[in-house]
Amino acid sequence: xxxxxxxxKRFNSFTAVNDVTLNVDKGQIxxxxxxxxxxxxxxxxxxCGILECDGGEIRLNDKTVNKAKTDFGYVAQHFGQYEExxxxxNLQFYARMYEVDDxxxxxxxxxxxxxxxxxxxxxxxxxxxxxxRLALACALAHEPEILFLDEPTAGIDPLTRKLLWxxxxxxxxxxxxxxxxxxxMEEAQRCHHLAFLSAGQIVxxxxxxxxxxxxxNASVYSTSxxxxxELREALVKMExxxxxxxxxxxxxxxxxxxxxxxxxxxxxxxxxxKPPSLHLSEPNLEDVFIALTQEQPVKP
Amino acid sequence: xxxxxxxKELLQLRRDPRLVALIVVxxxxxxxxxxVALKLEPQNVRMAYFDGDQSFFTNLIKTGLWSDGYxxxxxxxxxxMIIEEIRSGRAKAGLxxxxxxxxxxxxxxxxxxxxxxxxTMPSLTTAMKYNSDSATDEGVTNDMYFTDxxxxxxxxxxxxxxxxxxxxxxxxxxxxWFFLPGVIGVLIMQIALIxxxxxxxxxxEKKTLExxxxxxxxxxxxxxxxxxxxxxxxxxxxxxxxxAGWALFDLPQPNSHLLLFILALIFVxxxxxxxxxxxxxxxxxxxxxxIAIFIIVPSILLSGFIFPxxxxxxxxxxxxxxxxxxxxxxxxxxxxxxxxxxxDLISSFVSLSAFALLFVxxxxxxxxxxx
Numbered sequence: 001x002x003x004x005x006x007x008x009k010r011f012n013s014f015t016a017v018n019d020v021t022l023n024v025d026k027g028q029i030x031x032x033x034x035x036x037x038x039x040x041x042x043x044x045x046x047x048c049g050i051l052e053c054d055g056g057e058i059r060l061n062d063k064t065v066n067k068a069k070t071d072f073g074y075v076a077q078h079f080g081q082y083e084e085x086x087x088x089x090n091l092q093f094y095a096r097m098y099e100v101d102d103x104x105x106x107x108x109x110x111x112x113x114x115x116x117x118x119x120x121x122x123x124x125x126x127x128x129x130x131x132x133r134l135a136l137a138c139a140l141a142h143e144p145e146i147l148f149l150d151e152p153t154a155g156i157d158p159l160t161r162k163l164l165w166x167x168x169x170x171x172x173x174x175x176x177x178x179x180x181x182x183x184x185m186e187e188a189q190r191c192h193h194l195a196f197l198s199a200g201q202i203v204x205x206x207x208x209x210x211x212x213x214x215x216x217n218a219s220v221y222s223t224s225x226x227x228x229x230e231l232r233e234a235l236v237k238m239e240x241x242x243x244x245x246x247x248x249x250x251x252x253x254x255x256x257x258x259x260x261x262x263x264x265x266x267x268x269x270x271x272x273x274k275p276p277s278l279h280l281s282e283p284n285l286e287d288v289f290i291a292l293t294q295e296q297p298v299k300p
Numbered sequence: 301x302x303x304x305x306x307x308k309e310l311l312q313l314r315r316d317p318r319l320v321a322l323i324v325v326x327x328x329x330x331x332x333x334x335x336v337a338l339k340l341e342p343q344n345v346r347m348a349y350f351d352g353d354q355s356f357f358t359n360l361i362k363t364g365l366w367s368d369g370y371x372x373x374x375x376x377x378x379x380x381m382i383i384e385e386i387r388s389g390r391a392k393a394g395l396x397x398x399x400x401x402x403x404x405x406x407x408x409x410x411x412x413x414x415x416x417x418x419x420t421m422p423s424l425t426t427a428m429k430y431n432s433d434s435a436t437d438e439g440v441t442n443d444m445y446f447t448d449x450x451x452x453x454x455x456x457x458x459x460x461x462x463x464x465x466x467x468x469x470x471x472x473x474x475x476x477w478f479f480l481p482g483v484i485g486v487l488i489m490q491i492a493l494i495x496x497x498x499x500x501x502x503x504x505e506k507k508t509l510e511x512x513x514x515x516x517x518x519x520x521x522x523x524x525x526x527x528x529x530x531x532x533x534x535x536x537x538x539x540x541x542x543x544a545g546w547a548l549f550d551l552p553q554p555n556s557h558l559l560l561f562i563l564a565l566i567f568v569x570x571x572x573x574x575x576x577x578x579x580x581x582x583x584x585x586x587x588x589x590x591i592a593i594f595i596i597v598p599s600i601l602l603s604g605f606i607f608p609x610x611x612x613x614x615x616x617x618x619x620x621x622x623x624x625x626x627x628x629x630x631x632x633x634x635x636x637x638x639x640x641x642x643x644d645l646i647s648s649f650v651s652l653s654a655f656a657l658l659f660v661x662x663x664x665x666x667x668x669x670x671x
Contacts, residue, residue, distance in 0.1 A: 050513045069516035080511030097515040126397050
């Protein structure tokens, strides 16, 4: 459905997107995961045809982007609807841009996104969550087959996020293809397929389950220890340490094979004075994400 | 705290090099331009003459007018044609000399000649009247005294001939007649440029452009869709201002309401499309405003609206002719005050339409469907 090969985008001398190849099947929810400035927005804008590529080829539904404009909808990261227009006027506007004027369908869309009671309110006065719903409704007005969502739930409360994701799944079961960029693990977890973007390059790809093994032979240890600055400093300095990540009282360590469990126990005991109870645990998405997208991505 | 704000403002300004360039370069360019251009001495003012006498004496008068470079004389076939030439705008002044000039002169009967002046432009009228003195200079009149040594002492009139000045089209030299038609144009120009000048750049700044660009609209759809509503609004505004001019001041009626409407339509289209072009070039609303001012100020000063085109030196004159407002000023004065025929205004109408076409097509070319 979405086929992009060897995409390149340069801004002056800076290469923002460097040889990115992506293939998304119909009905899939594809997540492009990456830290800020990794090039996610640049990739999604190129796919939507609003940024010119410096290299590579894009096919949407087997057509060039310009020929496929009615086949996709796009929700930009920033609210891009007209603040002076009411909710309904915005929806009508975007619908007419695709020559859709079925009022019944448009009001059903408003219903679906719980916007009916605000339909005469100016879009600029909506809260963040409702702005996002309006943007989504506008992008769906022409019933596109593909939906591009640039950080669709950034800054959105968990409840609204869950509601939006319920809707994404529904769209996916209706056969629509969703392309989502995000830096939320929770959101990434919900995608069918993930690609990790770091510094303009894809560093890992696969299902949320399979991508957890992208660290290959690295191991993850966890222990219960309160945060200690000097401990963190000592651990970070260890040769072969990939990631030191604290969650409340839980300390998670991602290490390459040159470090074994006893090395870690010794290091921790030196600082804390008592032997820790280290457990080997499954890498989670965040471990992999941070490990892969740190300044110098570890290529296992 | 205040210094923090001051510093922040200066930093923000410095980060917009285009704006800094506009602030520095624009005044400099305009200063030099106006320094060179703005003089109140008209030169080579086109003057149609009919000389029924064709004598040595009348040649003296014509040479007197010609020699200072103020007037550029050309011959027409009758007194009526002089007035027609001025009505059409081909001439700004005229000179009529009757066939019995020499006869009366030699008899010391003080013949009259008529100097016609286009009254639609008081500053030019005043300058022309002043410069027409060269026709009655001593250099001209010295050879026109006829004294007979044998005759009785006769009182010779002080001036050998009399030059009457006749102001055409605006005999009372009303400044409102002269300025108001142009003022309407200035107001429309400002409204149009500001209205559309920010229209695209605001969408860019507010990020609505990004959402719009993914839709399947064509460049032409976008440009025409952006232009049309503002053309209608500015056209209504034009008639609103015109109606106020008629109601509040004794602004004359045009000879053709249809021509006036066509003029308004074309002028509004030119200004709205120029505004859109500005909006496509500017990256911020501030830049758009500056570019608009950069266009409005020379339009006012170099179009013949305030200073006559004849007073603008030849090296700057081409600029006057690439200012659309120049043609508007000429046509609206012709329609409201001089009641010029369409056939004499065709070239100005064509020029104005060409600007509209140029700006619309450049806007379509300039509009990028990418960010």
